[in-house]
Amino acid sequence: MNQRLFDLISILEGLCRAKKSIALFVLGLTLFALLLVQIVPKSYEAEAVILPPYRASVGVSGLLSEFSGLFPTMGEGGEFVLPFMITPSDLYAALISTPAITDTVIIQFGLAKEYRAKTMLIAREKFKKHLKVKLSREGLIKVKFSAKTPQKASDIVNALLKRLDNLNQNLRIWSARNYRMYIEERLKECGDSLEIAKNNLVSFQKSRGLPAIEAQTQYALSTVANLQAELLQAQYELSYLRNFMSEKSARIKTLETRVNEIQKTLASLEAQPELSAIPLGQVPDLYITYLTLLREYQTQQTLYIFLTQQFEQARLEEAKNVPVIQVLYWASPQICDLKPKRGIVTIATFLSSLIIALLGISAKVVYQRYATLYPERGKRLARIINITLEDLKLKRKANG
Structure with missing residues (x-):
């Protein structure tokens, strides 16, 4: 054949x-x-966009880090150690999907009942299937959510952003409160030390009847006092940061270097004759004691002024109630539906049935x-x- x-x-x-x-x-x-x-329930999607977190320009000596209040920091710029190649925007994007935010929204809109979820764990998993969080190359955070109605989709997206902002505000206030309590304790200690130094100086002057010292010596003493106050402030800051930062942190190392530099500068200044007015061999013991008491008083006074300013700033930060996250645009109800796509389904069915x-x-x-x-x-x-x-x-x- x-x-x-x-x-x-x-x-x-x-x-x-x-x-x-x-x-x-x-x-x-x-x-x-x-x-x-026509029978399958329609699904609508809403979208909102968050700007990248920015470094706060004001605050308690840089108390707020570049996360705009997420974590307690101190010193210029602040610091929180993130894993390599992880940005603050990545952190925000991850936070949106955490139970701390999603659980509140699920309860607010009764989504557990809508999803027929017997437990919150099941409701979270189903909620995440409707939630999309994308991070653009520019650092913009896009938050999308699909629901049965356009209004509900937009309301849920906006509720997620508001909850994220509320969480960050609470963490910022908590950070400011801890810092304020720390400064308040240091301020009380410094106030007691200042009062003791003042009483010792006044008592010594009255008991010995010493005249005023030269202006050159006063200036030198003032310089040393400022440096010693700066040294104490750096040591306080270092002590505070060690509570939640590792010794390998760049901020810790920078402060340690700063402390060493100030100590070296103080050592070189204290060796100058201006601080004793006359060479040590010719200076009476009374003047040496007087200069020591005066320097201690000026140091405590400078430190007390600094701590008072920090305390007032900390109180302002604690009472501040302003938005933390910056929303580029909020979600609004969309007219077009997300799924099912009638045109795509019709064409796909026609072609596939024809091929079959x-x-x-x-x-x-x-x-x-x-x-x-x-x-x-x-x-x-x-x-x-x-x-x-x-x-x-x-x-x-x-x-x-």
Whole structure:
């Protein structure tokens, strides 16, 4: 037999004979898809965009770090050690999906009941399937959420942003409160030390009747006092940061270097003769004691002024109630629906049903030619197909 099994002309003839069946099959599936699209609940998506977190320009000596109040820091610029290649925007994006924020929104909108979730854990998982948080290359944070109505979708997105802002405000206030309490304690200690230094100086002057010292010595003493106050402030800051930062932190190392530099400067200044007015061998013991008491008083006075300013700033930060996150634009109800897409579903169903119909008719033509060219093999193939179909029917009955 020289006839080919796969004959294009025969396949085309078979398709032409079955064109009515093909048309009915494709039309039926397409209409069914359209009906299904009408029945399936629609889903709408809302979007809002958050600007990247920025470094606060005011605050308690840089109490607020570049996360605008997320974590307690101190000193210029502040610091919180993040993993390598992780930005503050990454941190914000991750926070939106945490239970601290999502649980509040789930309870507020009764989503556990809507999702038919028996536990909060299941509700969270279903909630996250509707939530999309994307970070652009520019650092913009895009928050999207899909819901059954446009209004609900936008309300949930805005509620997420408000909850994120509220969480950051609480953390910032908590940070400022801790810092204010720390400064308040240091201020009390410094006030007691200042009072003691003042009383010691006044008592010594009155008991010994010492005259005023030279202006040059006063200036030198004032310089040393300022440096010693700066040294104490750096040591206080270092002590505070060690409560929640590692010794390898860049801020810790910078402060340690600063402390060492001030100590070296003080050592060189204290060696100058201006601080004792006359070479040590010729200075009376009374003047040496007086200069020591005066320097201690000026140091405590400078430090007390500094701590008072810090305390007032800390109180202002603690009482501040302003938004932390910066929203580029809030979510608003969208007119167009997210899913199902009627046009896409219709076209996809039409094309897929057409392909299935064409392949089915072509396979039927090939099978008929095979049975004609090879009768015995065709009968065996028919028996195999019948046995397979009967097995499938039996399995369906058993499962039913």
